[in-house]
Amino acid sequence: MPLTAAGASAAPAPLSRDSQLAAEIKGLVVGGERDAARERYGELVARQQRRAVRIAYQYLRDVHDADEAVQDAFIKVFTHITSYREDLPFEVWFTRILVNACLDLRKSRSRRLRWAVPMSSTGDLPPTDPVAPEPSAEQRLVSRERTNEITAAVESLPARQRTVFTLCHVAEQTTAEVSQALGLSEATVRVHLFRAIRKLRRLLQREPRR
Amino acid sequence: MKASHLSDDRLIELCVLDEASATEHQHLAACARCDARRVRLQRLLDEVSDTATAAADAAFTTDRLTRQQARILAHLQHEGRPARVIAFPAGRAPHEPVVSRTRPGSRWIAAAAVAGLVVGAIAGRFGHDYSFGRPGAARVIVARTVEQPELRANGSTATVREVTASISDDELLNQLEIAIDGPAAAALQPIDDLTPRAWEIR
Numbered sequence: 441m442p443l444t445a446a447g448a449s450a451a452p453a454p455l456s457r458d459s460q461l462a463a464e465i466k467g468l469v470v471g472g473e474r475d476a477a478r479e480r481y482g483e484l485v486a487r488q489q490r491r492a493v494r495i496a497y498q499y500l501r502d503v504h505d506a507d508e509a510v511q512d513a514f515i516k517v518f519t520h521i522t523s524y525r526e527d528l529p530f531e532v533w534f535t536r537i538l539v540n541a542c543l544d545l546r547k548s549r550s551r552r553l554r555w556a557v558p559m560s561s562t563g564d565l566p567p568t569d570p571v572a573p574e575p576s577a578e579q580r581l582v583s584r585e586r587t588n589e590i591t592a593a594v595e596s597l598p599a600r601q602r603t604v605f606t607l608c609h610v611a612e613q614t615t616a617e618v619s620q621a622l623g624l625s626e627a628t629v630r631v632h633l634f635r636a637i638r639k640l641r642r643l644l645q646r647e648p649r650r
Numbered sequence: 651m652k653a654s655h656l657s658d659d660r661l662i663e664l665c666v667l668d669e670a671s672a673t674e675h676q677h678l679a680a681c682a683r684c685d686a687r688r689v690r691l692q693r694l695l696d697e698v699s700d701t702a703t704a705a706a707d708a709a710f711t712t713d714r715l716t717r718q719q720a721r722i723l724a725h726l727q728h729e730g731r732p733a734r735v736i737a738f739p740a741g742r743a744p745h746e747p748v749v750s751r752t753r754p755g756s757r758w759i760a761a762a763a764v765a766g767l768v769v770g771a772i773a774g775r776f777g778h779d780y781s782f783g784r785p786g787a788a789r790v791i792v793a794r795t796v797e798q799p800e801l802r803a804n805g806s807t808a809t810v811r812e813v814t815a816s817i818s819d820d821e822l823l824n825q826l827e828i829a830i831d832g833p834a835a836a837a838l839q840p841i842d843d844l845t846p847r848a849w850e851i852r
Contacts (some may be wrong), residue, residue, distance in 0.1 A: 485722055489715050493715070503709045503710070514722045586697075586701075610702045637695070641691060644698070
């Protein structure tokens with residue numbers, strides 16, 4: 441997977457723990473120690489998993505699809521670990537693979553929905569874990585309304601803007617990292633990010649009712 | 651210091667990308683309007699990311715993540731190994747001779763079903779040939795017109811036909827034509843118009 445010059449020209453930063461781990465796993469796979477590599481990979485999965493599901497869920501808005509995309513991405517990463525370049529942050533490489541997995545799944549989902557009989561609209565809502573203390577019914581209603589507004593606003597962003605916004609703001613990646621992950625120049629990433637924030641502000645900015 | 655207000659784009663940069671310069675810090679400290687704009691934007695962005703994070707975290711509980719990790723590792727365990735050859739028919743080793751594993755009882759049932767099918771097919775082929783070689787004399791149920799006294803009493807012209815004997819195909823068709831031309835059939839015309847013809851529905 442070639443990366444753009446935008447990312448390659450960035451100043452070399454010290455490798456993160458995840459990048460070191462990925463390099464170590466690559467070494468084990470190359471050396472034929474696949475079982476040991478797999479064990480180490482479990483650690484890497486655990487470290488990246490939460491971030492990965494947040495990105496995938498934000499992108500796909502469906503628990504099962506997000507689950508599948510994340511699994512696909514992790515499996516792909518391990519099977520292609522020998523092509524990982526140790527001079528680049530692992531998070532960037534992984535994010536790129538994950539975003540591609542999400543895109544693939546989104547495409548296949550739209551194909552599937554074209555032929556599917558519509559089911560209950562509430563069927564695929566994620567189960568919400570109750571948190572203590574329980575808010576009042578009114579608070580819950582207001583909170584749910586606001587959550588729906590925010591979700592709808594983010595959904596209304598064009599795909600590229602949504603991806604950039606998600607990676608920068610939800611996955612907390614820098615614009616340089618996002619430019620590497622998406623194969624865009626950093627200036628383009630910034631433009632998409634600005635547009636996304638401007639649109640979100642237009643749609644959402646008001647003092648929340650409390 | 652009379653600094654101009656911060657632009658919207660600069661406020662976005664300050665919220666998501668850059669640190670404010672010393673001059674900007676001074677301006678934000680002095681200008682309540684710009685500071686309020688920055689705080690509102692920052693709060694909005696935090697709200698959006700908190701909402702996204704909370705939704706994902708609610709959907710993916712720790713337990714679910716553990717199961718997901720187990721599935722990934724289980725999948726990888728089979729990665730790179732030669733594919734397992736599944737014997738077909740199922741359960742037979744590749745070099746095991748083919749022997750029938752069906753029980754005698756089920757073989758009898760299968761044989762009886764086949765015999766029944768054959769008998770049914772033969773009976774179906776010859777069962778309707780009642781004429782025994784007399785063309786145009788198929789046995790049909792035919793009716794003789796009789797007038798019912800109670801219908802006459804009501805002033806009705808309808809008649810009731812009584813089944814009597816066998817007639818030829820020609821006689822049957824003649825009688826059908828007479829019946830179709832009769833006044834009682836006219837009442838059925840609208841239904842006939844609604845009924846599609848065989849050639850129309852092909």
